Amino acid sequence: MSAADADPTLNERVTGAIGDFNNDILWAWGVIPLLVVVSLYFTFGSGLVQIRMLPEMFRALRGTPEQAPDGKKAVSSLQAFMISAAGRVGTGNIVGVSVAIALGGPGAVFWMWTMATVVGAASFVEATLAQLYKVRDRSGYRGGPAYYMERALGQRWLGALFAVILILTFPMVFNAVQSNTIAGAIANSSETLGLGSGAWLSAAVGVVLVVVTGLVIFGGVRRIAHTAQALIPSFAALYVVLGLIIMAMNWQVLPSVLALILEHAFGLREFGAATLGTVIIQGVRRGMFSNEAGLGSAPVAAASASVTHPVKQGLVQTLGVYFDTLLLCTVTAFIILLASDGSVDSGLAGDLAQQAVMTSLGPWALHLMTAIILLVAFTSVLGNYYYGESNVEYLTRSSGALIGYKSAFLLATFLGALGSIDLVWTLADTTMGAMALINLLAITPLAGIAFRLLKDYNQQRREGRDPVFTRDRMPGLRGIECWESEEEVASGSRARG
Template sequence: MNWLDGIINNINTFFYSKVLIIVLIGVGLFFTFKTRFAQFRLIPEMFRLLTEKATIDRSGKKGISSFQAFTVSAASRIGTGNIAGVATAIALGGPGAVFWMWMIALIGGASSLIESTLAQVYKVKDGKMYRGGPAYYMEKGLKKRWMGILFAVVIIFTYGFVFNAVQANTITIAFEESFGFNRLVVGIILSVITGIIVFGGLKRIVGVTQILVPVMAIMYIAIALVVVILNITELPGVIALIFKSAFGFEEAFAGMIGAAIMNGIKRGLFSNEAGIGSAPNAAATASVSHPVKQGLIQTLGVFIDTLLVCTATAAIVLLSDAYLQGNAASVNLTQLSLVDNLGSWSGIALAIGVFMFAYSTVIGNYYYGETNIGFIKESKTGLLVFRIFVVAFVLFGSVAKVQLVWDLADLFMAIMALINLVAILLLWKVAKPVIQDYMNQRKQGKDPVFYKKNVPNIGDVECWDEEHHAEEKVSGS
């Protein structure tokens, strides 16, 4: 299989060093300037919106709140990309890779705002809940169902199967190294738990993630803060090392600037998913009064993922010498670094943390696949087969060597991003007046409410008319 590894690696090198870097940064900068740096100037608004309650329909049923939709997307974002991915980026690209991960998040925040706003605009009613995402705005906004189906197929394979195999693999490796547990046994347990949750539906997914995600993020950042405090005098040197290495000014990493950029972009995109088209699937489920509200919430998710959680891992790794030894390049590098800083107990704590991070990601990934199955064709049989394959890939990933799977994940992630970035660029003509409508209402001191009649040539929009708003009211109003 070495020949296949070589082919995929060459394709990935072409995508990430030539094509995706231009498109990803170019589109991100376009939206950054067009929105007048909205991803930065509206940060206070993002935190305000995070506490908004969901709407309640006439029957008294509560929808999914902004925070709940945020945790579903965070469940997919915050996973092995933050622990194993960051360590891998440093091992292969040097400390400078962290800088480029930051840059991708800061620029990509604007793309995240656009894609999640569009997901809200073109969402559809699914019983008492909502469903949407890139496939939906490609069909309804661009009038290109073929493009939506192509994207749906790619995301189903990437998130439903490949990414879940990667997450399960990371869990079993961490538990094998820390506790000596048999990977197959752990894999069987993971598969059973996955089956129980994915056959329980979206409400169960939301219920699990809104508890799991905040807890695991707080615990992990707390451990990283302990490491930083214990090594506070070394922190300025670490920060300087990241910046110097990013531009090849650090002698030890002078020849790695290309590797730093490529690995920073590759692992940054895998971690924060800005512009890739995954988070909009969760964003569409929220019951909000204006599409931009959820766009801003999802942008906050990008920043929390990379600037907090990924930076926490970078601090753990770079405040140790383990990354210079070259005998670890994934989750085991983070484990070695923690043990070096805090002692052997921390490796066990990280194994538990990896389980929480990676398992919540499996849950979020599943939902992305489910909503795109529904886009292609509403089929109970198709959904059943998909769920069975999700559980099977969790078991497969638990025991497999997945270097090829990681490479395939990078390849399909790049394809997803390219399709989605082209779509949201073409739909800027819709996103622009929607964002302007929100800002105008905020300037007037209003709680923004969106009506599709306010935006001409908006396309096939199912929600956002008077009837839509009449069916729901803001909780507590």
């Protein structure tokens, strides 16, 4: 045993202690059982909305937003989808899947697929509630779990607690994960090119990220939405094509890779490595980090959309879960597993995807992956910022507080490029688990409202109408600010949230 093994550093001891708490208590006995039970309740209570209404999800993407109080167009349904995709489509799709496979084995992929299908119902419920209980602001709308916790449950303190944890999780911890991943990917390319790497390179990457990010976030939610709308389809298409090329090159072994995933998923080959519990925990945890269903973050973006019925954005956000996990995460999984025999080096967890692409296509592909990771993580940084801004505005409307938040966000962006990825990922698991617990406990008693909204939506669709929600269609609900009455709609313009 080496001296390093015998005397771990303080960073290693802290990371290990927090990791043990996450694995043995927070996720194993808290988040995962609650997520499964609640998602199954939402699935059957909604009549399998996440499967039955898949075609409707694509139709709901269409729509023209209304004019916001500042005279410009409010955020459209598609743009809100892109903002949430900016948060979802990040390092969780590449590095998160790599970590899941490294720590939980190939079987973790199966549990990511399974949970994405089940938790789609949770995404529908939380996004629909966020739409119903959103509030107006100068550029359109804002909302999310903190808002429905106060307006629907009457628990301002719970909304404030959630807002604080979200601000710690996304703008701070998750943001550090993104910048850390960007710095690591660029360092890999730099070393391959013989340019070297080190603290100087990480610092340089951090400075550039701060400057570019600042140029976008100081332009407000519209600039974030437009940037995400411009970048996400491009790099998603590029990444999917890259994965399809690698699959086509290895088509003969695709069946064996699928078999490997299934064998490991149920612990048939895990007795000498990870246990079945570890496989499930890693799959579910990284899946939630990637698609955010039930976590309470995507509803913040969903609330910003200008739509005619809350269910429309609930359906759109459910589609986002599939886009993220069943498409992009699957591409990453196959890229990694096709380049190996199923046994991967956990020491390379964060770099598995890059190494796998290089193995399949040659050294030049490492730089292509660096470019993809850079774009993916950068858009996620923007999504993380918006999540935090909306919740800072829930806590206070002070302009000084918002400036302070922006400064702290940019500082986290810089420090993340310099930090330890092990500690950053471990902290992300902890704060994400706390967020999920609070949000899932809040939306469970409110699910009946989402089911009633879905019934109203389907009734209008059967009548051949484009569904329009007005507050008097569900009398007795408290805390609704944005949805007009039938009389207001008849005397004015089209009803919108």
